[in-house]
Amino acid sequence: MDKITIAHGSGGKMTHELIKNVFFKHFDNEVLNNTEDSAVVDVSSKQIAFTTDSFVVKPIFSPGGDIGKIAICGTVNDIAVSGAIVKYISCGFIIEAGFDISELEKIVISMAKTAKEAGVKIVAGDTKVVDNKEADGIFINTSGIGVFDNEYRLGVKNIKPGDKIIISGTLGDHGIAVLSKRKHLEFESHIQSDCAPLNNMVLSVAKVAGEYLKFMRDPTRGGLATTLNEIVSPDTFGITIDEQYIPVNEAVKGACELLGLDPLYIANEGKVIIIVDPSVEKKVLDKLKQHKYGKDAVTIGIVTQEDAGKVLLKTRYGVKRILDMLTAEQLPRIC
Amino acid sequence: MDKITIAHGSGGKMTHELIKNVFFKHFDNEVLNNTEDSAVVDVSSKQIAFTTDSFVVKPIFSPGGDIGKIAICGTVNDIAVSGAIVKYISCGFIIEAGFDISELEKIVISMAKTAKEAGVKIVAGDTKVVDNKEADGIFINTSGIGVFDNEYRLGVKNIKPGDKIIISGTLGDHGIAVLSKRKHLEFESHIQSDCAPLNNMVLSVAKVAGEYLKFMRDPTRGGLATTLNEIVSPDTFGITIDEQYIPVNEAVKGACELLGLDPLYIANEGKVIIIVDPSVEKKVLDKLKQHKYGKDAVTIGIVTQEDAGKVLLKTRYGVKRILDMLTAEQLPRIC
Numbered sequence: 001m002d003k004i005t006i007a008h009g010s011g012g013k014m015t016h017e018l019i020k021n022v023f024f025k026h027f028d029n030e031v032l033n034n035t036e037d038s039a040v041v042d043v044s045s046k047q048i049a050f051t052t053d054s055f056v057v058k059p060i061f062s063p064g065g066d067i068g069k070i071a072i073c074g075t076v077n078d079i080a081v082s083g084a085i086v087k088y089i090s091c092g093f094i095i096e097a098g099f100d101i102s103e104l105e106k107i108v109i110s111m112a113k114t115a116k117e118a119g120v121k122i123v124a125g126d127t128k129v130v131d132n133k134e135a136d137g138i139f140i141n142t143s144g145i146g147v148f149d150n151e152y153r154l155g156v157k158n159i160k161p162g163d164k165i166i167i168s169g170t171l172g173d174h175g176i177a178v179l180s181k182r183k184h185l186e187f188e189s190h191i192q193s194d195c196a197p198l199n200n201m202v203l204s205v206a207k208v209a210g211e212y213l214k215f216m217r218d219p220t221r222g223g224l225a226t227t228l229n230e231i232v233s234p235d236t237f238g239i240t241i242d243e244q245y246i247p248v249n250e251a252v253k254g255a256c257e258l259l260g261l262d263p264l265y266i267a268n269e270g271k272v273i274i275i276v277d278p279s280v281e282k283k284v285l286d287k288l289k290q291h292k293y294g295k296d297a298v299t300i301g302i303v304t305q306e307d308a309g310k311v312l313l314k315t316r317y318g319v320k321r322i323l324d325m326l327t328a329e330q331l332p333r334i335c
Numbered sequence: 336m337d338k339i340t341i342a343h344g345s346g347g348k349m350t351h352e353l354i355k356n357v358f359f360k361h362f363d364n365e366v367l368n369n370t371e372d373s374a375v376v377d378v379s380s381k382q383i384a385f386t387t388d389s390f391v392v393k394p395i396f397s398p399g400g401d402i403g404k405i406a407i408c409g410t411v412n413d414i415a416v417s418g419a420i421v422k423y424i425s426c427g428f429i430i431e432a433g434f435d436i437s438e439l440e441k442i443v444i445s446m447a448k449t450a451k452e453a454g455v456k457i458v459a460g461d462t463k464v465v466d467n468k469e470a471d472g473i474f475i476n477t478s479g480i481g482v483f484d485n486e487y488r489l490g491v492k493n494i495k496p497g498d499k500i501i502i503s504g505t506l507g508d509h510g511i512a513v514l515s516k517r518k519h520l521e522f523e524s525h526i527q528s529d530c531a532p533l534n535n536m537v538l539s540v541a542k543v544a545g546e547y548l549k550f551m552r553d554p555t556r557g558g559l560a561t562t563l564n565e566i567v568s569p570d571t572f573g574i575t576i577d578e579q580y581i582p583v584n585e586a587v588k589g590a591c592e593l594l595g596l597d598p599l600y601i602a603n604e605g606k607v608i609i610i611v612d613p614s615v616e617k618k619v620l621d622k623l624k625q626h627k628y629g630k631d632a633v634t635i636g637i638v639t640q641e642d643a644g645k646v647l648l649k650t651r652y653g654v655k656r657i658l659d660m661l662t663a664e665q666l667p668r669i670c
Contacts, residue, residue: 005664011556011602012661016565035565037552038384038417038481040488048383049373052425052478053461056469082373090387092476094429124478126388130668134391136469141427143387143459143478146373153375217372221346230351230370267346326347333344333465 002101009095009129022105023125026112031088031123039123041088041145047153049084049146051075056139058333060107062181065174065195067140068107070269070335072114073197074220075142080199081216081272083154083206084146089115090124092141097132107138118197120144158214161237164281165301166274168201168294169194170247171224172263174270175334176255191251194293196270201291205274208287212277219273220335222326223265225311227273229325234309241301241323242314264313265326267334275303337436344430344464357440358460361447366423366458374458376423376480382488384419384481386410391474393668395442397516400509400530402475403442405604405670407449408532409555410477415534416551416607418489418541419481424450425459427476432467442473453532455479493549496572499616500636501609503536503629504529505582506559507598509605510669511590526586529628531605536626540609543622547612554608555670557661558600560646562608564660569644576636576658577649599648600661602669610638 007014024033031039053074060067072089079086091111095104115122177193179185198218206213219227224246228239248256248263256263270293276284281299288294304312311323342349359368366374388409395402407424414421426446430439450457512528514520533553541548554562559581563574583591583598591598605628611619616634623629639647646658 006667007662007664009556009667010661010664012561012600012663013659014662015556016660034490036417036490037413038386038419038479040382040384040417040419042381043378043383044381046377046379047375048378048480049375050423050425050459050480051373052427052459052476054427054429054463054476056429056463056465078372082371082375084373084375088385090385090478092387092389092427092478094389094391094474124385124387126476128389128391128474128668130391130471130474133468134471134668135474136465139429139463139465139470139474141387141389141461141476141478143425143427143476144373145383145385145480155369155371221344221350226347265347324348325351326345327342327349328347329342329345332341333463333469 004095004097004099004101004129006097006129009127015127022108026108027122029121031121041123043147045147047148049079049082051078052143053078054139054141055335056333057178057335059181060137062178062193064177064192065269066107066110067138068110069114070195071140071142072111073195073269074335075144076118076120076197076199077218079144079146080202081218084148086118086120086144086146086199088123088145089120090143091122092126094128094130094135094139096135096137097129099137114197118199152211154215156215156231159237159275159303161303161305162278163214163275163303164278164299165239165241166284166297167300168272168288169296170249171268172248172252172266174268175266175331176252178334179331194268194270196293198272198293201293202272205284205287208283209276209280212280215275217273219271220267220269223267225264225323226326228311232309232311236308238304238307238310239301240304240312240314243316245298245300247296247298261330265330339430339432339434339436339464341432341464344462350462357443361443362457364456366456376458378482380482382483384414384417386413387478388413389474389476390670391668392513392670394516395472397513397528399512399527400604401442401445403445404449405530406475406477407446408530408604409670410479411453411455411532411534412553414479414481415537416553419483421453421455421479421481421534423458423480424455425478426457427461429463429465429470429474431470431472432464434473449532453534487546489550491550491566494572494610494638496638496640497613498549498610498638499613499634500574500576501619501632502635503607503623504631505584506603507583507587507601509603510601510666511587513669514666529603529605531628533605533607533628536628537607540619540622543618544611544615547615550610552608554606555602555604558602560599560658561661563646567644567646571643573639573642573645574636575639575647575649578651580633580635582631582633596665600665
């Protein structure tokens with residue numbers, strides 16, 4: 001089987017052949033094929049959204065999501081939650097010498113397929129090769145650009161006490177899927193990563209909610225609890241979520257109990273937290289449920305004036321406890 | 336000394352502290368400090384330039400350039416050679432557990448200083464940590480965005496036989512500086528990397544040359560010879576360069592002879608190839624020489640109708656030989 005060698009990262013002939021035979025073959029579009037140092041792309045708005053993320057997930061192939069799919073979804077979702085329309089993606093590969101070219105091609109095909117579903121173009125790329133044992137298989141960076149079709153910007157600044165917290169579906173699927181593959185665990189039911197490009201769903205929510213949509217964020221590393229802690233403001237508001245409404249798949253729940261993990265801290269790659277004015281809560285839930293990635297959407301909490309700066313969990317027994325940020329690493333290299 | 340741990344990559348408390356105490360401290364600007372998943376930035380043109388590059392240079396500190404400076408310059412220069420005004424940079428860090436936080440801070444300070452010189456803002460970032468031996472110290476991805484202040488686009492399509500090939504200065508300094516540090520070689524004179532942000536110089540060239548400026552590219556990995564091979568077109572033109580005009584520092588020349596390396600294939604991080612209509616050749620050279628990064632600028636060759644698709648080197652003895660692309664890797668992990 002053909003392997004990646006140091007010469008594939010030289011910038012010379014072998015780099016050009018790899019780019020042509022693997023990357024261009026699957027990412028095919030007129031901007032990328034131009035092979036200039038920069039992609040020159042059209043933007044239709046005066047402001048753009050710009051984001052970057054590196055992916056080091058291990059193993060690189062898990063049920064429901066390989067590193068390529070995750071790398072596209074992660075950046076697509078980061079742009080989408082800003083309210084922007086995702087347009088362009090770049091990808092930077094760091095590959096360990098000895099990596100199978102056929103595995104690379106599988107990853108690239110998965111990236112191309114996910115980009116197609118999301119309706120985004122991969123317009124710029126870079127490939128570096130490091131020696132054996134200087135990296136662990138493959139790392140992928142994706143950066144992305146989105147444009148806006150209106151002047152309204154989502155943000156923490158829009159959030160007010162009384163706003164509702166909606167989650168688009170079940171929690172913990174991605175982290176547990178990766179972990180089960182890594183540890184060769186077999187659970188009774190097959191657990192799949194939720195990894196998905198959410199941009200089309202999220203855009204349809206923005207359309208129905210207008211300026212009553214306050215804020216969105218995808219709870220990846222650190223899970224729901226950490227992400228909510230990033231949102232709360234010590235000066236103006238807290239968040240209380242209600243345990244009984246938080247959706248967790250039975251198989252994920254079982255795996256978490258077995259492994260001593262809390263699904264509220266586990267990474268998701270296909271979920272979004274949506275904070276809305278109560279007046280559009282039902283409309284937003286209805287819209288989410290029409291979408292394949294939002295069918296389990298549910299309101300899980302509310303923005304509160306009291307307990308500013310804190311995230312509280314109302315347990316099934318009616319007790320409130322503080323949900324802190326993740327302090328140590330539960331699951332390294334989960335994305 | 337404080338070390339990077341797996342928990343610094345968790346997305347939780349330690350990640351947030353690292354971001355605040357190291358990245359935000361030095362990259363300080365209102366967009367980055369906003370801490371949304373995407374940076375929302377202004378763009379003034381309907382088209383933008385977008386590029387990405389990962390940096391795996393080893394060792395991470397070399398004379399004249401550390402990985403942080405190189406990571407900023409590399410992306411700034413890739414945008415600049417498209418003729419765009421460089422505006423925004425993202426950075427994605429992949430760090431090996433056990434890496435010194437003080438070394439990370441040195442790198443970050445170098446990035447901030449270089450970004451300031453270039454006049455660009457670092458507006459988005461990401462940090463991942465992998466276990467000991469799963470990476471080699473630190474890898475950095477930078478992506479960048481530039482805007483255009485006119486409708487004219489540089490590109491290979493503009494190049495015509497008779498156009499002049501200018502190089503902004505001496506070749507091979509970066510590669511030899513990194514190699515000498517890596518191999519603990521001591522040369523008679525101290526060799527420094529040429530690593531530099533070229534955007535301001537390049538912009539001043541674009542201003543004086545207007546549409547007589549045809550194309551620019553920075554000869555990084557693979558060196559001048561490989562980059563010229565990327566430019567020539569099998570259908571329309573070739574390039575002939577004249578060995579006697581190609582500028583190489585004496586110390587670099589000596590090191591290359593000693594090591595059996597060819598400076599035409601060695602990576603540069605602060606040089607640009609500029610292809611212009613002969614009518615502006617002098618004006619462009621004068622402008623380059625006014626700039627600290629262009630004082631050794633010189634015309635090294637010409638675009639030819641004959642030998643289409645080939646790069647020829649006219650040697651000191653008057654013989655012409657084909658300069659091919661780099662075929663194997665001369666110097667791994669040079670950028």
